[in-house]
Amino acid sequence: MLGKLSWQAVPFDQPIALAAGAFVVLVIVGALVWVAAKGYIPYLWREWITSVDHKRIGIMYCLLAAVMLVRGFIDALMMRSQQALAFHAAGYLPPEHYNQIFSAHGTIMIFFMAMPFVIGLMNFAMPLQLGVRDVAFPTLNSVSFWLTAAGALLVNLSLVVGEFARTGWLPYPPLSELTYSPGVGVDYYLWAIQISGVGTLMTGINMVTTVLKIRAPGMSYMRMPIFCWTTLASNLVIVAAFPILTATLAMLLLDRYVGFHFFTNEAGGNAMMFQNLIWAWGHPEVYILVLPAFGVFSEVVSTFSGKPLFDRRSMIVATLGICILSLCVWLHHFFTMGAGGDVNAVFGIASMIIAVPTGVKIYNWLFTMYGGRVRFSSAMLWSIGFMVTFVIGGMTGVLLASPVADFVLHNSLFLVAHFHNVIIGGVVFGVFAGYTYWFPKAFGFVLDERLGKAAFWCWFVGFYVTFVPLYVVGLEGMTRRMQRFDRPEWYPWMLVAEVGVLTILCGIVLQIAQLWVSIRQRAKRRDLTGDPWDGRSLEWSTTSPPPVFNFAVLPVVTSDEPYWSIKQEARARRHLVTAEPDYAPIEMPRNSPTGFVTAFFAVVTGFSLIWHIWWLVILGLIGAYVTFVAFAWRDHTEFEIPAEEVARIDRANRAARAAALAGEPVR
């Protein structure tokens, strides 16, 4: 009846796992009870859960990512603490639990922190920057989000029911085959990633279509903001790479569930094929993450330097160069496979070539700052911190790209330090810069700068204190994922790294405090003009937060920096340049529970597949199909916002901007 599921699935014998699971359950139940008691459920259902508004969906993505950041960071804290305690000792985490933790850390941080965060920012900002009202397929967007959330739920469910994979963030066979991993851990991993991967693929399709087909009049390709270019590049890579992930994990699932032999040791299976296939997705994946971050930095650096971005053309070419090259280097993840000197050389050189367009970008940002009137806000600090850190990470990457060096360093903590150097320094700093930069646009008030800067310094210093020691012990031969060790020369470095991770913890606590304080003081932090940073692209031309339709009239773009050029003209003339437009009614897509319901059935199906509850699998699939038909059967897919309402909202926006203009000193 319940397949493999029984009370034994709950880890009563593992106090740490059980306590963590109980805590999570308590928090979730507590939050639900609080929401229900306050009577917020109808509001949440109407305004958020069923929303197809790209801004709301973007915010929910970022919220999911922030929660998962905390979850994944707790795993990191536990790992570092284990290694700090495990010199000639057992530490406090038994090996099977430690293995689950490093697997969960990587899985959560990549799939459920970094991915949702960049997708959230793209969702929120890209249509606003393009001067349009929504993405190409709004309901599909909601489905994508809820499928990602479904995957995250399954991963976290493994805390309480069953176990998580012990196979690392990429489940290499034959270890991940049924023979060596008979438990449900790998199945949790596989189904969670399959479900969220489908969501990500649909996001990719949605955003590529949006950028290429839905832009404000006059917004030619060369006039698109750089963030939109990087969004396009990143989503093109999603469309090119995620299907490979789906296919690869499907092969592993077939091996595990029905005895196929893709990657097994027996019957002609080829485990190295898994590594090839998974990295054909996995390497592009890191560029999927970092390209949008590059876009954020371009916006932030240009805005806070008060200058147009230096040489947009080379930035665009570099972005697309990375987009293509990212698909040509995957073999550098397994130089030691034995593909031979020629193959290794080709991929080594290709990997080094990626440093060229990336270097172009660094110079673009530096030259943008050069001669500018730089304002050192916290978003700008994240960007400068990124430039310093990412260059170092890039250089250790070029070092690892040499097959000769890689033979010595692969699977060592040097590698771990390298990819954290680029992912924290690149992606995490990038999403934090974007979060700080667009927060006022999303919520109508600015975040506390003092706490934001303090958080930056904790992260920045904490990063180096944590990962420089890992570079050192990596060079000394310490491999990754060690539950215990007995080399005395490594021990002091492990203690230093522990201090570093605690410093990062301070940074996270400060960020939570920043959010808390800013929400409490929101009345006096209001952004009345909709343009708190003196921005240059179109998202700053509408109110904060923007109305559901974003723009009362679609803007007409006549320059590279449409909002900036218009603002300058108004400043010169000391009054608004345009007359009030003729307002017309606006059609917007209606809310739809399709995404939520689909995700519900995805969770049911995924969970029952993990536990082999076959009747429930069939029920879940039927439910998904019924949802699909019910959605297709709808007659009213749009609603109309009357012209008077549009006029009322837009007149307030114009009045606020006129007041702001009148209040500015004469230049």
Added chain:
Amino acid sequence: MSSPALRLSVDPALGPAGIAPGHVTGHGAGGPAPKRIIVGYGFWIFLLSDVIMFSAFFAAYAVLFKNTAGGPSAHELFDLHSTAVETAVLLASTFTCGMASLAVGHRNQKWTQIALLVTGLLGFVFIVLEIREFSSFVARGAGPSRSAFLSSFFTLVGCHGIHVSVALLWLGTMMAQFYAKGFRQDIRHRFLCFSLFWHALDIIWVAIFNLVYLVGSLPPELLP
């Protein structure tokens, strides 16, 4: 032109798209595309991603082709006659799907339903033939668990079969929608996507027919 503090707006002096002719620089400056283009374009991107997924299965098949683990090889198993019939049936269904497109273009309910029904029946025959082939392999001890080669064969061809089956479900839903709702614009857009999907499955089948069945039927000494 327009302004700041700032409402950017359409200047009445400009053309219908709100753009003065001299202002259009480069490409793609014409404003949002019509809905039909957006839907079709998005679906094309999806199809490309689907093709990439198939290419991963093709790659796995190519890698594992010779790993028969002492079991039957492609040359011993494949029966080109049955595959030829499958191919003919599927190609014919593409033709009838094209007829359905024409009927939708003419808003002709009767011929739309007939053409779609025939398309569906041909698709169904294809699936039945495929299942027969698969079960005959299994009956001869050549199931997917026999060897890595057979695992990859069943996965690649089966994945196409699952696609066709899902497309049949979609086709049924499409017929019901045309019947109940008529030729509404959004339903015609969906039908555009459906027909693209159906034709794409055909293209993938052509690749399977050539790379899997024709190449696989060659005598081993002719293979590299």
